Amino acid sequence: MTTLAWRNLGRHTRRSVVTAGAVGIVVYLSLLYFGLGGAAVNSLYQRLTDTSGHVQVRQEGWRDATRFDATLLKDTEALRETVSGASAQHMERPVVVGVLNAPALLSGAERSRGVSLTGQDWPEVMVDRRLEGGTLSGEFLSGRGGIVLGAGLAEALDVAIGDDVWAYAPGGSGFGAGVFTLVGTVDLPDQATELATAWVGLDDLQEMVAPDAVQRLEIHGVNLTRLDKDVVSDALAAELQGTLENLQVATWRVLNPSTVRLLSTIDPMLFAVSVLFFVLAGLLVLNTVYLSVMERIHEFGVIHALGAGDRKVLGMVALESMFLAGLGTAVGSAAGLATVAGLSDGFRIPSLESYYASFGLTPVWYPSLEPHQVAFAVGFAFLTAILAALWPAWVASRLEPIEAMRFHV
Amino acid sequence: MTLFSVRNVRKTYRVGTVETHALRGVNLEVSRGEFTAIAGPSGSGKSTLLHLMGVLDRPSDGAVVLAGERIDRLPRAAAARLRLARLGFVFQAYNLIPVMTALENAAFVLELQGVPRREREARAREALGLLGMDGLEGRMPNQLSGGQQQRVAVARAIASGPDIVLADEPTANLDSATGQALIDLMRRLNEEQGVTFVFSTHDPRLLSHVRRTVRLEDGRVVDDEHADAGQGDA
Numbered sequence: 094m095t096t097l098a099w100r101n102l103g104r105h106t107r108r109s110v111v112t113a114g115a116v117g118i119v120v121y122l123s124l125l126y127f128g129l130g131g132a133a134v135n136s137l138y139q140r141l142t143d144t145s146g147h148v149q150v151r152q153e154g155w156r157d158a159t160r161f162d163a164t165l166l167k168d169t170e171a172l173r174e175t176v177s178g179a180s181a182q183h184m185e186r187p188v189v190v191g192v193l194n195a196p197a198l199l200s201g202a203e204r205s206r207g208v209s210l211t212g213q214d215w216p217e218v219m220v221d222r223r224l225e226g227g228t229l230s231g232e233f234l235s236g237r238g239g240i241v242l243g244a245g246l247a248e249a250l251d252v253a254i255g256d257d258v259w260a261y262a263p264g265g266s267g268f269g270a271g272v273f274t275l276v277g278t279v280d281l282p283d284q285a286t287e288l289a290t291a292w293v294g295l296d297d298l299q300e301m302v303a304p305d306a307v308q309r310l311e312i313h314g315v316n317l318t319r320l321d322k323d324v325v326s327d328a329l330a331a332e333l334q335g336t337l338e339n340l341q342v343a344t345w346r347v348l349n350p351s352t353v354r355l356l357s358t359i360d361p362m363l364f365a366v367s368v369l370f371f372v373l374a375g376l377l378v379l380n381t382v383y384l385s386v387m388e389r390i391h392e393f394g395v396i397h398a399l400g401a402g403d404r405k406v407l408g409m410v411a412l413e414s415m416f417l418a419g420l421g422t423a424v425g426s427a428a429g430l431a432t433v434a435g436l437s438d439g440f441r442i443p444s445l446e447s448y449y450a451s452f453g454l455t456p457v458w459y460p461s462l463e464p465h466q467v468a469f470a471v472g473f474a475f476l477t478a479i480l481a482a483l484w485p486a487w488v489a490s491r492l493e494p495i496e497a498m499r500f501h502v
Numbered sequence: 503m504t505l506f507s508v509r510n511v512r513k514t515y516r517v518g519t520v521e522t523h524a525l526r527g528v529n530l531e532v533s534r535g536e537f538t539a540i541a542g543p544s545g546s547g548k549s550t551l552l553h554l555m556g557v558l559d560r561p562s563d564g565a566v567v568l569a570g571e572r573i574d575r576l577p578r579a580a581a582a583r584l585r586l587a588r589l590g591f592v593f594q595a596y597n598l599i600p601v602m603t604a605l606e607n608a609a610f611v612l613e614l615q616g617v618p619r620r621e622r623e624a625r626a627r628e629a630l631g632l633l634g635m636d637g638l639e640g641r642m643p644n645q646l647s648g649g650q651q652q653r654v655a656v657a658r659a660i661a662s663g664p665d666i667v668l669a670d671e672p673t674a675n676l677d678s679a680t681g682q683a684l685i686d687l688m689r690r691l692n693e694e695q696g697v698t699f700v701f702s703t704h705d706p707r708l709l710s711h712v713r714r715t716v717r718l719e720d721g722r723v724v725d726d727e728h729a730d731a732g733q734g735d736a
Contacts, residue, residue, distance in 0.1 A: 100601035400586025
């Protein structure tokens, strides 16, 4: 019956090809969809971790601190060494960055604005990541005394490259004020981020508000660009927390709970849409199998008359449907996996980059597939085939031999 | 030894208020090894009788007994199992499966029985050989003549070694010479292999080679003639 089920596909080759093709297209689109969904997740993940680091080390109780100095990590040289050493055990290219934020009043010649001034010691690779999707005019910070502003903020302050920018940040243990030279402006896709971007060197801000102190150490796994490959953040955080008992160590997940919740909804949404695709393909399979049964009523009558049981006939029709689905799934899976694999090293669509950025996504996307997504696409294709074949198979199995043998299309 | 017993069997078809009495109290006994024709004009009830014997239909009244076991009231699944295990069928329209070769068609009942591939192919090949189909095993039905297709159908019916082969007008779609040749082949299988055949026909020219002729008219047995005895029972 297996051979017969297989050969029955060849009775109407075009119809079988169209139906198998439809299943294949749905499987392909599902895998591509999951892959691009994975890319979006990876993009969000990269943005998050570029901003916050994969792991952060902070002063214990920093969230509830009411005084600025209660949030500070002081004399961080030894701490940095410990953190760097542990990071190197878990990550391929860890970068440890010290960051200090202080509320400040920035002022140009005539205008002023309140901002959160960021002092950092980013290496070049982190600067490139921060500037991804944006355009730098002038140059980035190199040496002391410079400031980089978002283009919108610079415009609001009515300052141009080369102008002086005064910063006033009282309340700390530093000088509380300073004057910087605007060395660069950054045009970012997101307006709100642009208006809030004010970067100075860590040394400069420490001198202003908190000598030799940072608010946090950020650990960035530079090579970790995919969420599904991030199996190290939790382990690193756990190890560091064990070592640094008086400090608070948190992964990017803990630091961004609402975004993590959003990420967790993407998979179910992808599945839901994929199920819809499969339902549509299932209707086509049902139509094909039912037509095939109707055209062979006479033959089914003969098969019953010769002694085939109802279950055998039902099984044969179901098998035909599975073969259809199997062919389509094989081709669709191969094409889908190949497409996602081919794009997995990263792709960009320049015309859509500003659109991505408005959602907080990176310009380069890295599609990825999880095993359970592939299993879902393949498994659901076969499930669809079985469900679609149930009714025609039942019709064929319940035919009365005599009446069926009298039937002619 | 009686293989098949048909006891006072009636079959009535109802379409709306119209009743058609296809069989009106038929009694028939068939012994193992017989080569029996059921003859009669169209509408005499020949096919209906064969359908009842083949457990493809149920009588309105009466009983059908196979080897001492009543088979006319079997549930659907049991009837299918009985047909598969003990009965062989040859139909008027050959009814070969068009996507299977002659060998595969001949082996089809064996496949339904779950016989392993090698064994069923060997037995199917042997059956085809008995019917003079050597060398044609790989042909598809549309590459065979009507007579050849019907021989494949007979091979399918006998390959599984059934108790009885029921053939409903097996020569109706064949020309007279081919039809005669088929009957002769079946006769030889009966004599040499001991296959029990009961077949229906409305062609009197085919009756000269059968040992027993049961004549039906209007759903009744009007004659039951054994060729050896020369005289039959009505």
